Amino acid sequence: MKATVHVTLKNGVLDPQGKAIEHALGALGFAGVDQVRQGKFLELELTETDREKARAQVTDMCEKLLANTVIENYTVEIEG
Amino acid sequence: MKATVHVTLKNGVLDPQGKAIEHALGALGFAGVDQVRQGKFLELELTETDREKARAQVTDMCEKLLANTVIENYTVEIEG
Numbered sequence: 590m591k592a593t594v595h596v597t598l599k600n601g602v603l604d605p606q607g608k609a610i611e612h613a614l615g616a617l618g619f620a621g622v623d624q625v626r627q628g629k630f631l632e633l634e635l636t637e638t639d640r641e642k643a644r645a646q647v648t649d650m651c652e653k654l655l656a657n658t659v660i661e662n663y664t665v666e667i668e669g
Numbered sequence: 670m671k672a673t674v675h676v677t678l679k680n681g682v683l684d685p686q687g688k689a690i691e692h693a694l695g696a697l698g699f700a701g702v703d704q705v706r707q708g709k710f711l712e713l714e715l716t717e718t719d720r721e722k723a724r725a726q727v728t729d730m731c732e733k734l735l736a737n738t739v740i741e742n743y744t745v746e747i748e749g
């Protein structure tokens with residue numbers, strides 16, 4: 590079973606990496622970019638076959654390791 | 670108009686960050702994790718209002734800056 594996790598910075602948290610990309614795009618001549626936010630994207634291959642158990646397991650992983658819940662939000666999707 | 674970009678390592682390209690997460694999950698007692706791959710996730714706010722033009726612009730950004738196409742794949746989604 591495959592799980593995908595998106596970890597994004599919470600609104601209001603400064604995103605220096607996103608700002609750097611925004612400026613680099615401007616320097617390359619791309620106009621019309623208002624904001625860039627960068628996040629992390631994780632693909633996990635799990636042996637768990639039960640959808641709900643897999644979701645609970647991955648949520649637990651996010652809380653304990655994958656996301657810093659003080660400044661980051663996460664979403665979990667289970668596929669297949 | 671909002672665009673989301675996923676940048677992932679191509680298959681066969683070593684992902685040390687993913688490996689580190691995999692090991693850390695194992696050390697925390699999470700069993701049954703076969704593989705972890707980490708990628709980047711970007712959210713862009715564009716002033717462009719035409720869907721196809723926005724997609725072309727973001728694809729161009731990926732080719733020029735956002736992804737290293739030698740080792741990375743990217744997908745572009747346009748929303749709203």
